[in-house]
Amino acid sequence: MTVAIQLGIIVGYLLLALAIGLVAYRLTDRTAEDFYLASRTVGTIVLLFTTFATLLSAFTFFAGPNVAYEQGPEWVLVMGLMDGIIFAILWYVIGYKQWLLGRQYDYVTLGEMLGDRFASRRLRGLVAGVSLLWLFPYVMLQQVGAGTALQALTEGTVPYAVGAGLITAFMILYVVVAGFRGIAWTDTLQGAFMLVTTWIALVWVLAVVGGPSAASSALEAEAAHHLALGSDFYTVQWMLSTAITIGFGVAMFPQVNQRFFAAGSKTVLKRSFALWPLLCVLLFVPSFLLGAWARGLDVTISEGENVLPVILAEFTPVWFAALVIAGAMAAMMSSSDSMLLSGSSYFTRDLYRPFVESDLSERREDLLARIGVVGFATASFLASLWNPATLFELGDAAFSGFAQLALPVMVALYWRKTTRAGITAGILASQAFYLSSLFTAVVPSAYAGWTAGLVGMGLGLVVTVGVSLLTTPAADERRTIYFDGLEAD
Amino acid sequence: MSRPALWGWIAVAIGLSALTIPWFLWGDATLVAGVPLWLWWHVGWMGLASLVFWLFARRFWGLGIESDGDSSGGSPGSGSRVDAGGERR
Known part of the structure; x- marks a missing residue:
């Protein structure tokens, strides 16, 4: 009976999303720019919520409260600094x-923007390649999250592979049909839904x-140090490293970065900018406080279980717990569908078109984009069956990996003397450094408490600037396009 | 565009980031209405940040980015009036 209610709510939600997608499909032009960016016409509320919902994935709902449960509510501060500020x-x-x-x-991707400025097809391919390298495990993480959540919710009736597979199939169908416009609309619904249900839950x-x-007294009795700011886990270095790398990483995440291109007007960007910190604090406070307080509330969380579903199952009626879990699934899907779309656009525009088939018609690119979505999602699903590692580790690695791109890109955007060799070296060096810190013992993962992700960012900055100073720009670089004649109206 | 305004806003950005986490309350466990005081600070700070961002967006938007000098640099209200017309272009 309970399982039926829970599944009913989730299926109902999926059907609603699909209906919205179909409406969006009817409004879509069959061009790649419309499929990827809704032809740059997105308004304030939709841009705000689509970025919000895209940004806050399974992480906010599951991994975040888990951290707060284990280590205390300081996680609110870390997330507030990284996302809100x-x-x-x-x-x-x-x-x-x-x-x-x-x-x-008319840029659609980050790689395209950089490749044009530095007149380099290789740089364009490099940025896309690096992005896909980090995006792929992150999409997999979302599928792992969805599969595990469904399995836990139905107490094993829906096994992991079936749950993750169903979610993947649904996302493919949805993204291929709806494109960016549909995704942005459902994100708006999901973002609002997440906010409201989390507060009601609290x-x-x-x-x-x-x-x-x-x-709080119950928590104090159970773990007194949790309410004092800072701990052996939450050190100054760790909090700052995490907030800075993830904050910069977010801006380079393809699905978030691409939203920078989608705004309908300057006003849309301005309003979203001002509302951003409020929106973040409104979601983080209830979500992570619930996780932190759960520690004192006499609920047993078994190994590998997520805190939020357990506490809801304990204290709220079945239908409400299911509703929140549906919200969490929604959060995962709204991140994943955008990631699939962006991943596919990076692949078709920055790898396939420049290196394989340069004279691609708009119609064919649009078709290829949709095929790319299917391939990407299927591959990451298969990978998730093979290796479901923990959410936090994977997520953290991807954000820091993207963070390595941020400073070379910012240098290029604001410093005229950046050269092709400089930015390419900066990207390669920081990626090589960070990957080595993850996978080899040669490069340590912490430096007096600061993370390798943060150190790698500094390295990327130094190498980009240093090599730019030592080299002269190539003759075909378009050195002024990021500076001259840039105005909004 | 005006250089002092640019540097001033860079300082504001750093200041906003620096005190999002109330380092001066390190180790403090004071509760106000059942919620740690440091969390109240954070909530208030995010509200302040939102207000500061709103002010920036209204008066200084374009600073450091738009190449046309006088459209954004500090003349009150001029930046926002240009496109007050609405969401879509």
């Missing part, structure tokens, strides 16, 4: 500039346990 600043510094450039030169649990003071 650092990302918002980058929203202007990188995003607004990219938006202006995209409008002027209020509900607090009402049962007797308010925040009671919840």
Whole structure:
């Protein structure tokens, strides 16, 4: 009976999303620009929520509360700094500039923008290749999350492979049909839904346990150090490293970066920018406080289990718990569908078109984009069957991997003397460094408490600037296009 | 565009980032209405950040980015009036 209610809610939600996708499909032109960017016409609320929902994946719902449960609520601060402040600043510094450039030169991807400026097909391919390298495991992570959540929710009736497979199939269908417009619309629905259900969940649990003071006393009795700011886990270095690398990494994540190109006008970007910190704090506080308070609330969380579903199952009615889990699934899907779309655009525009078939018609590129979505999703699903590693490790690696791109790109955007050799060396060096820190023992993963991700960012910056100073720009570089004649109206 | 405004805003950005986490409350476990004081600071700070961003967007948007000098650099209100017309172009 319970399982039926839960599955009913999830299936109902999926059908609603599909209906929205079909409406979007009817409005879509059959061009790649429309499929990827809704022809750059997105308004404030939709841009705000699509970025929000895209950014906050399974991480916010599962991994985040788990961290707060294990280590205390400081996670709110880390996420607040990375997403609410650092990302918002980058929203202007990188995003607004990219938006202006995209409008002027019709760029759809980051690689395209850099390849054009530095007159380098290889640089374009490199940026796309590096991005896909990190994007792939991250999409896999979302599928692992969805599969595990469905399995836990139905107490094993729907096994992992079936759950993750169904979600993947649905996402493929959805992305191929709806494109960016449909994704942005459902994101708006999902983002609002996430916000509302998380607050109701918090209020509900607090009402049962007797308010925040009671919840905090219970937590204090169980783990007193959790309420004091800082701990052996939350060190200054760790909090800053994490917030900075993930904040910069987010801005380079293909599905987020591509949204910089999609805004309908300058006003849309401005409003979203100002509302951003509020939106972040509104979601992070209830979600992570629930996780932190759960520690004092006498619920047993078994190894590998997520905190949020367990506490909801304990304190709220079945239908409500299912609703929140559906919200979490929605969060995962809204991240994954955007990632599939962006991944496919990086592949077709920056790898396939420049290196394999240069005279691609618009119609054919549109078709190829959709085929790319199917291939990407299927491959990451198969990979997820083979190796479901933990959410946090994978997610953290991908964000830091993307963070390595941010500083070379920012140098190129704001410093005229950047050369092709400089940015290429900066990207290669920082990627090589970070990958080595992950997979070899030669490069350490921490430096006096600071993470390899942060150190790698510094290395990328130094190499980009240093090599640019030592080399002269190639004759065909378009050195002024990021600077001259950039205005909004 | 005005250089002092640019450097001023860079300082604001760094200042906003620096105090999002209230380092001066390190180790503090004071509770206010059942919620740690440092969390209240954070919530208030995010509200302040939103306000500061709004102000920037209204008056200084384009600073450091748009190449046309006078459209954005500090003349109150001029930046926002240009496209007050609405969402879509």
